[in-house]
Amino acid sequence: MATDPPPDLVLAPLTGEPRTVDEWVTLFVLGLVVLDPFTYESAWLLEEAGRILESYAPADVRVGFIVTGTADEARQFLGPWVDRLLAFSDPERAAVKAMGLTSLPAFLVVDMAGKIAEAAEGWHPDEWRAVAAHLATLLSWTRPTIPGDKAPGPYDGSPALA
Secondary structure, eight states: OOOOOOTTOEEEESSSOOEEHHHHTSSSEEEEEEEOTTSHHHHHHHHHHHHHHHHHTTSSEEEEEEESSOHHHHHHHHTTHHHHSEEEEOTTOHHHHHTTOOEESEEEEEOTTSOEEEEEESBOHHHHHHHHHHHHHHHTOOOOOSSOTTOOOOBOOEETTO
16 A cells, blocks of 8 residues: 655656655646566556556646666666656665555655555556546546556556565
8 A cells, every 4th residue: 555755755857856755746746657667567558657647748747657777777668758758767666665555557646745645556447547537636637548448458566666
């Protein structure tokens, strides 16, 4: 079960300066998908997750990926998504541990108080729809269709701390 990260947890983007969670949510909530670049489970969901996140990109929110690898591994795994969305590298899984995640992929919303407002672990479209609905409500935005036409079938994911 996801837990609120400490406000001083540092998230390091692939471009730009590392900042604490508290700094990242000063003006906007965070909508994040957490992926492990070394598992099939995360690779199967990359395009679907990107599509979901991209649907919120024009809104007043910061959306992006946290990849449990080095910056170079994150760039290689995300490919063109690096240029389209915010991307963080978490090679030591400090963010994953701090957020109490047990299964990846994960989709979560960190509100402006730095609290996890909603989270889903593994790929269960109904749970991801709930996260998307919460984010859409916060933003007065239209939520994307989940699952999309090319989405994989549901699965539990892989261990987050493996």
